[in-house]
Amino acid sequence: MQSEELIVIGGGVVGSALAYGAAREGTSVTVLDEGDIAHRASRGNFGLVWVQSKGENFPRYARWCRDAAALYPELAKELADLTDVDIALKQPGGFWIGFNDAEMIARRAMLDTLDRDAGGIPFEMLDHADLKARLPAIGPNVAGGSFCPLDGHVNPLLLLRALYAGLNRHRATVRAGASVKHIEYRRADAQFEVTTADGVRLRAARIVLAAGLGNEALASQVGLHAPVVPNRGQVLITERVKPFLPYPTNKARQTNEGTVQLGYSIEDVGYDDGTTVSAIESIAKRATTTFPILSGVRLVRAWGALRVMTPDGFPVYQESATCPGAFVATCHSGVTLAAQHAYVVGPWMAGRTAAPGEIAGFAGERFLDPNRVFKNAH
Numbered sequence: 001m002q003s004e005e006l007i008v009i010g011g012g013v014v015g016s017a018l019a020y021g022a023a024r025e026g027t028s029v030t031v032l033d034e035g036d037i038a039h040r041a042s043r044g045n046f047g048l049v050w051v052q053s054k055g056e057n058f059p060r061y062a063r064w065c066r067d068a069a070a071l072y073p074e075l076a077k078e079l080a081d082l083t084d085v086d087i088a089l090k091q092p093g094g095f096w097i098g099f100n101d102a103e104m105i106a107r108r109a110m111l112d113t114l115d116r117d118a119g120g121i122p123f124e125m126l127d128h129a130d131l132k133a134r135l136p137a138i139g140p141n142v143a144g145g146s147f148c149p150l151d152g153h154v155n156p157l158l159l160l161r162a163l164y165a166g167l168n169r170h171r172a173t174v175r176a177g178a179s180v181k182h183i184e185y186r187r188a189d190a191q192f193e194v195t196t197a198d199g200v201r202l203r204a205a206r207i208v209l210a211a212g213l214g215n216e217a218l219a220s221q222v223g224l225h226a227p228v229v230p231n232r233g234q235v236l237i238t239e240r241v242k243p244f245l246p247y248p249t250n251k252a253r254q255t256n257e258g259t260v261q262l263g264y265s266i267e268d269v270g271y272d273d274g275t276t277v278s279a280i281e282s283i284a285k286r287a288t289t290t291f292p293i294l295s296g297v298r299l300v301r302a303w304g305a306l307r308v309m310t311p312d313g314f315p316v317y318q319e320s321a322t323c324p325g326a327f328v329a330t331c332h333s334g335v336t337l338a339a340q341h342a343y344v345v346g347p348w349m350a351g352r353t354a355a356p357g358e359i360a361g362f363a364g365e366r367f368l369d370p371n372r373v374f375k376n377a378h
Contacts, residue, residue, distance in 0.1 A: 007204040013334040015210035016163040021346020023170035032178035044305025052148035062118035071339035083165035088256035094151025153248040185323040223322035225364035230306040232267040313376025317362040
């Protein structure tokens with residue numbers, strides 16, 4: 001039986017960023033990746049590094065996203081220097097698009113509150129004329145929008161590739177096709193024993209649960225509470241077109257390859273990650289209303305992916321009180337938070353640094369309070 005210093009369960013953007021953060025500090029890390037049978041949010045997401053609107057009614061999370069965005073250039077440069085993989089990070093700011101006055105009024109109120117409560121979340125509200133001056137391709141039926149200079153986007157597939165290459169450079173071990181079925185905490189020697197579906201057993205002094213939708217079942221085995229449910233979003237991709245969109249928006253972004261990515265839908269359909277004609281039509285119609293230039297562009301692909309949603313939509317980060325050394329990391333915004341996970345959360349969970357400030361606010365026990373009612377934007 002192999003003994004490790006840290007086992008990270010989950011090989012998506014969240015798990016690989018946490019593992020990378022631990023490995024770069026000198027920790028011996030093994031990543032257990034379920035493989036292609038897993039629901040791959042990391043391979044189906046929109047690629048935004050987004051700050052505006054993150055953390056409504058949760059100022060700590062707003063600051064968490066703001067700080068994550070600020071760390072991103074350092075992570076992008078480090079990964080490029082270490083692995084020669086350019087993750088195509090661009091942070092020119094980003095636009096939310098509004099289609100009527102009611103949406104614009106609600107948006108301003110929300111962003112005013114967010115900036116006041118969290119601090120350091122700058123934004124501008126733009127009417128149609130001001131928005132068109134910055135985004136000339138905007139359509140006549142768009143009312144206006146909001147702009148945040150902290151926003152940006154990356155190529156999420158290149159981000160995942162770079163993190164894996166970085167893990168390799170730091171001599172971490174990645175076990176593909178390792179579906180974890182059971183975790184036992186051995187109190188006598190303060191070790192965790194992990195058993196995979198094919199009978200392989202591993203031990204480690206510390207363990208991180210970063211298995212996305214699999215976290216709920218695993219968390220209960222080590223005294224943690226991480227309720228998550230799937231929520232499907234569908235995304236479209238166009239053929240390559242001449243650059244026309246220099247900023248990411250909440251519903252469309254032009255990638256580093258010239259294609260245009262369009263989204264999104266919000267669907268409670270369980271674990272069905274397929275596509276539907278109705279959602280594709282709706283996304284395409286909204287996209288051509290926003291940017292009429294897209295009316296003559298061909299779609300080349302559509303896909304569905306499952307978001308990992310907690311009851312309030314915010315992350316869970318926590319160490320187990322009953323099984324010390326066991327941690328859970330569950331979040332919806334794995335791309336936005338990748339630098340925070342690599343530089344702050346991973347080293348903490350590996351025992352290399354102290355707990356981040358105010359991390360207790362992300363504990364899963366908040367969902368056990370019978371006096372609280374939870375909802376999220378999805």
